Amino acid sequence: MQFSSICRRPAYQPRYIAKMLLAMKLSAIIVLFACIQVSAKSYAQNVSLSEKNAPLEKVFRAIEKQTGYVFFFDHRLLDNARRVTVEVKSASLEKVLELCLRQQSLTWSIVGQNIVIEPADSKKNTPPATPLQEQQPVTGRVTATTGEPLPGATVVVKGSKTGTQTDAEGAFKLMAPRTAVLVISYIGYKPQEVLAAGKQPLQIRLEADVNKANEVVVIGYGIAKKSDLTGSVSQIKSADITAQPNTNIMQALSGRAPGVRVMQNNGAPGGAISVRIRGINSIMGGNEPLYVIDGFPYNGNPTFLQPSDIASMEILKDASSTAIYGSRGANGIVIITTKSGRKKEATNVEVTAGYTIQSVSKKMKLMNAQQYATLYNEQAANDGLAPYFTKEQIDSFGLRPGTDWQSLVMHNAPIYNTSATVSGGTDKTRFSLSGGMFLQDGIVRNSNYKRYSIRGSVEHDISKIFSVSYNATLTRMDTRSQNSGLGNRGSDLISAMLMAPPTLTPYLPNGGYRRLTTAYPFISNAIINPMIPIYEISDRLKGDRVFSNAALTIKPWKDLSIRISGGIDNLNDRSDYYANIEPSTNSVGSATVRTVQSTSLLNENVLYYNKKIGVHGINVTAGFTYQDYVRTSMDGSGIGFLSDVTKTGSLGSAGTPGVPASSYQKWVLLSYLARVNYTLMDKYLFTVSVRRDGSSRYSPGNKWSTFPSAAIAWRAIDEPFLKGSRVVSDLKVRASYGATGSAAVSPYQTMNQLKSGNTIFGDALYTSMAPDIVLPGNLKWETTYQADFGADVAFFQDKVRLTADFYHKRTKNLLNTVQLPASMGYRTTLQNVGEMENKGMEFAVDVAVMKKAVTWDVNANISFNRNKIVKLYDGQDIFGNTFYTGSLNDYVNLLREGQPFGIFYGYVETGYTDKGNLQYADLNKDGKISADDKTYIGNPNPDFTYGLNSVTSYKGFELSVFIQGSQGNDIFNLNKAATLDLGMGLNLPADVAYDHWTPENTQAKYPKITRTLSANMSTRFVEDGSYLRFKNIQLAYNLPLEKMHVKWFKKAQVYVSGQNLITFTRYSWYDPEVNAFGSLMAAGAQSSVNQGIDYATYPTNKSVTFGIRCGF
The missing domain is CATH 2.40.170.20 (TonB-dependent receptor, beta-barrel domain)
Incomplete structure (x- = not known):
């Protein structure tokens, strides 16, 4: 995996965390660079380039292909970078980097087979170097308690700025002192600390965070944290929906949300389900809630949906949450959100079968x-x-x-x-x-x-x-x-x-x-x-x-x-x-x-x-x-x-x-x-x-x-x-x-x-x-x-x-x-x-x-x-x-x-x-x-x-x-x-x-x-x-x-x-x-x-x- 890809800030990650992780990673690389005291000979290679008004990232990729080196940088650093025009034949890697970055507010350094790009003023506050003999490679894998890998989990050496993120398989590798303590964190899970000196590779299992106040729920025409809700909303998660073989996904609501009564009208295959939220409100108008499927108000019972496709169901019950649906909100709202892929996620295949x-x-x-x-x-x-x-x-x-x-x-x-x-x-x-x-x-x-x-x-x-x-x-x-x-x-x-x-x-x-x-x-x-x-x-x-x-x-x-x-x-x-x-x-x-x-x-x-x-x-x-x-x-x-x-x-x-x-x-x-x-x-x-x-x-x-x-x-x-x-x-x-x-x-x-x-x-x-x-x-x-x-x-x-x-x-x-x-x-x-x-x-x-x-x-x-x-x-x-x-x-x-x-x-x-x-x-x-x-x-x-x-x-x-x-x-x-x-x-x-x-x-x-x-x-x-x-x-x-x-x-x-x-x-x-x-x-x-x-x-x-x- 290229380091550049794992340094991009996930869409869901708070900005201050991203900045902190970036500082940790770059500072750690600088420390290693100072300790190893690498000479120019260690990275001397010939590079030939012919680029005119090209984006800087494109030039980096061309250098990677010729040299085998991997660039390490935050993509946001390149947002305002100038385009590059360069024409060189069999030039040294050092010279090419100087030509590419001489009019940029960026600097570079080489650590091993990595080229680190950072802001030009970032070296002013570089921490003291750590002796080389204290560093050792640390490998491991981060999973949930269910065994599912957690891609994009953050692994940081406690008390330092050294860190990395896990790949699509939940695996990671970094250099750390033998006595170091690693701090592993992932959104929605409790942070965990482990000793770097443990048996390699480290097997780390994170527990889900029970702090539900920070969970995100879907509301009418938007999303909100539970802590920010002013209305009455209940949430049913995917695991509860698929816990039993339901013909109708509405059966999953039975007994799982307060104020919701589900009645099985009969036991026939595909038989109708009646759902009542906070009682009966109408004589003629029907008393079924309005179902909103991925934002689409649906007229009827959503029997056509497959339970394994559902990410969550939110039940909106009070007027604060249902009034946004006006004339169709009196019986409550059931918002159904189907599953989707995630950014920077390797392709996953999930299969379920039941008899x-x-x-x-x-x-x-x-x-x-x-x-x-x-x-x-x-x-x-x-x-x-x-x-x-x-x-x-x-x-x-x-x-x-x-x-x-x-x-x-x-x-x-x-x-x-x-x-x-x-x-x-x-x-x-x-x-x-x-x-x-x-x-x-x-x-x-x-x-x-x-x-x-x-x-x-x-x-x-x-x-x-x-x-x-x-x-x-x-x-x-x-x-x-x-x-x-x-x-x-x-x-x-x-x-x-x-x-x-x-x-x-x-x-x-x-x-x-x-x-x-x-x-x-x-x-x-x-x-x-x-x-x-x-x-x-x-x-x-x-x-x-x-x-x-x-x-x-x-x-x-x-x-x-x-x-x-x-x-x-x-x-x-x-x-x-x-x-x-x-x-x-x-x-x-x-x-x-x-x-x-x-x-x-x-x-x-x-x-x-x-x-x-x-x-x-x-x-x-x-x-x-x-x-x-x-x-x-x-x-x-x-x-x-x-x-x-x-x-x-x-x-x-x-x-x-x-x-x-x-x-x-x-x-x-x-x-x-x-x-x-x-x-x-x-x-x-x-x-x-x-x-x-x-x-x-x-x-x-x-x-x-x-x-x-x-x-x-x-x-x-x-x-x-x-x-x-x-x-x-x-x-x-x-x-x-x-x-x-x-x-x-x-x-x-x-x-x-x-x-x-x-x-x-x-x-x-x-x-x-x-x-x-x-x-x-x-x-x-x-x-x-x-x-x-x-x-x-x-x-x-x-x-x-x-x-x-x-x-x-x-x-x-x-x-x-x-x-x-x-x-x-x-x-x-x-x-x-x-x-x-x-x-x-x-x-x-x-x-x-x-x-x-x-x-x-x-x-x-x-x-x-x-x-x-x-x-x-x-x-x-x-x-x-x-x-x-x-x-x-x-x-x-x-x-x-x-x-x-x-x-x-x-x-x-x-x-x-x-x-x-x-x-x-x-x-x-x-x-x-x-x-x-x-x-x-x-x-x-x-x-x-x-x-x-x-x-x-x-x-x-x-x-x-x-x-x-x-x-x-x-x-x-x-x-x-x-x-x-x-x-x-x-x-x-x-x-x-x-x-x-x-x-x-x-x-x-x-x-x-x-x-x-x-x-x-x-x-x-x-x-x-x-x-x-x-x-x-x-x-x-x-x-x-x-x-x-x-x-x-x-x-x-x-x-x-x-x-x-x-x-x-x-x-x-x-x-x-x-x-x-x-x-x-x-x-x-x-x-x-x-x-x-x-x-x-x-x-x-x-x-x-x-x-x-x-x-x-």
Whole structure:
């Protein structure tokens, strides 16, 4: 390696450090030169040069090629150097150097095979020479505790100016006295001192610095040190994101950041995730946070990203940090930063590979064949009917348990996850290129998710003024789904799996499918054979996404920069549904094809100004952004095919073609933004931000709205009364207040819309257009006002760090549908109907328990949130969807003033009548059970959520344990509705067989077995959804490559991890971490109200992963 390359100051290194290192290096060389007393003969060589008006560095390189000498200099010394014209033939090296430098403010000296260039006045303060006999070569290698080399680490002889930097492999070599002490330092790691006289080469491992106050986090339109933040921001690092095989990177947020609740809506491969930051804020507008990927505001859930490509995720929670995103900041912001190369970094290759085996998290205990037959014979007797099964049949069922439909539908399924990344950089360019493959088979047969991705990024400094960057992600996703959810009496796959009689087999003796609806005269006419949707229905979604952005950065002078960027997010989806011709279901073949194309374009123009004047510091961000979004779709269908060969490939051959459909949607968002950060004496911090958004979605006169915020913070640790404290090592208190918004309306909802219909004139049928039944409203923006008070404190030299936040949010101008009088000619309209509030507390703590041979770090967090509906339109309640299960037909969730969002509303069950029927409380004392007797029976919102992560390391071994949980939330288990739907021949939980009402067992868990049972949505279905889960347990081993004498690896780690292996809960069904209707949160008013319901949901899984991570 050339010395000139390692003397360049890294971009991230503070200037005073660079100056100090430069002085150390040059002074050390001068000392060696004086001691060695080299004569001219030692470097006498002939040089021939012919250069005209050439840069000095170019001349140096020409001399290096001819002589083999290496120039040692700081590149900044040549910034103002004059160009050189020189013409010599076979001249001595000394003469050539004199000719080249005679008009420069530089001098030269030769040490060994090195030519040292330094300022002409630098020799005035040259320290005394060190005797030659005290010098010796010292070699070594600097790595992190994981074994990863640390290129660019500084190695300095303590008390001297002698030093060097490590190369790309972390290796170094320098001359030092035998008794010297070396000081090794690297940004983000603790400095370490070692004796130069140790065994060569020295093996030095640096520990990561736990002082998180100096860490850099990404914020809206910029970056900041944690110590300078005035807002509430949580950070999730790459190691936490890749700790387990997540289909969706949002799963990595679960339990790792205070104030963030992640709900797995179902366990299907590629299944949707719901994320809530500090509660629910909107009825219609959706409650997902805004995802900002490398500066691009993304509309949707970022399932297309590969976890190994993520460098960090920052969660912005308070108004001070989110107001810069204006009308899209009410639900919080998740900023996702992808990985990039580093300057002056040798090319690195990182490869990860993992194999996961999944199994269902829990298997339901259902009745066996004999229990089933006995139970339904009892139902027949109770209803005055003849027995369905003979004694001989029941006895024969006792010889075998019957069909295990769960084992036929579900199985152990693998995940293959591989990725590779190549990254590196030079002085002016840094790059990263990665590719990945994620293949997941679902635990339900014939369901799967495949993702293939390629990502590239490059940044290049064209000059000191101009730099450019570009990154792009290409992703292909392929999902095969199985129908689940919303099926009553076994009409969908999951409910059929649980309700199909164990006395029946799936196949007839001739190999055909058994038709369950006709198997028994008492069975449900809706139940399907679970094997048919698995093997005879294909439901696939394929999508290709291009996500890219490019930027030009201009730095006209030191304190000012301008960033002009543009991006595109383009998605092409195609879904193909085909049901084979199947006589047992009367299917004649049906096909549906849907294509969706969406494009979002973004342009941002942002100015940054950063200035420090004495004790004053000012940072200004200002900009203008434009984003538009266009979505089109087309649908085609057909029924009645002669063959299954073409499936969806020939809709025209359908006997009955469907009516084609198409749609078009567009919106535009225009924004102006500004933020000013002011610091006084680096301890009094002030932030003011504002964003003005104009949206095409809103009514004329209300298209524009302004979202301001202000924040203050006080770094009390810098006050005299705390400086030098042995207990408190950091203390900052902060407060913020501001407004953010939510674009809660879809395009065109504020316009007069027409709907199509059919009209007959004479004998002909014509298509007609008429005004829609929805009256357009003059709508205002939903706006959330939030106050936040927080503190960041550290104790015992940052061994313990605590963050606390207290917040209060109030959302005004909530949008929802309002019923209108029939006389108006419209049924409904959209109006700003009310207000909602969230208030809570968040705490996070990081503890470095041990930092010796054994290292042990623990971090934990806990969050409390209370939600309340403050005001609704004329005090009118808002109801959730009505659910029909066969035995039940009613809504579950309710919005009411003074109550939490989506509270469960129903009847209070008080036991059984003397006939064994269900009995409910007559709350209004009118002598009858009616809707007036309904009350609050449960709350889907948790009292608190929490997470704990423990990482222990010892001699290359690393054990991490991650625990996550929720406390106090209820689940409405609609799956249990089947236990009241008696007489339909449905299989039921095993305890129904022995714990139902009889005259001898009047305190039973279940009512009398009769088809005449009358049931209501009641407390019977409300269960405690609290749980504590060992989300991930991982044991990893970093291979000792040096001891193994393996040179071609920089690092290698093997690991085994288990996900969701242990769960403590009282919930009776598959999994408490469920929200069957979470994916409908933005679909409309009623859908968004549905919370905490479990109904025939695709089961979640537990898994074990074996993997390797290595670097070259």
